[in-house]
């Protein structure tokens with residue numbers, strides 16, 4: 001099994017686009033209403049752009065109005081790590097992929113039921129895998 005946390009900076013610079021590297025590995029934030037997925041509503045799953053760990057299901061995606069992809073739950077327990085982030089004069093909870101440590105965004109306590117959580121995620125931290133269309137088989 002790949003130990004993603006052992007991958008060094010050079011590995012990620014080669015694998016990711018410059019924009020993705022800045023967000024995923026240097027904790028950047030994409031501008032709201034610019035990402036690929038904030039309006040995406042198709043069924044499927046969202047995996048980590050760096051290591052393809054499953055992070056979110058489309059069932060838990062909703063439009064928060066923030067301009068970033070938003071989810072009220074993570075797909076699998078332990079798929080996401082959290083850490084307190086005090087940058088920019090705010091106290092927020094950063095979310096990271098538990099497999100590779102990639103920065104995803106933040107989680108806030110103002111989401112909808114049933115969890116009351118809002119996972120606010122950069123599109124560039126995600127890769128969408130649409131559900132297979134079984135009607136065409």
Ligand code: FE
Nearest residue numbers: 048051097100
């Ligand atoms: Fe990952």
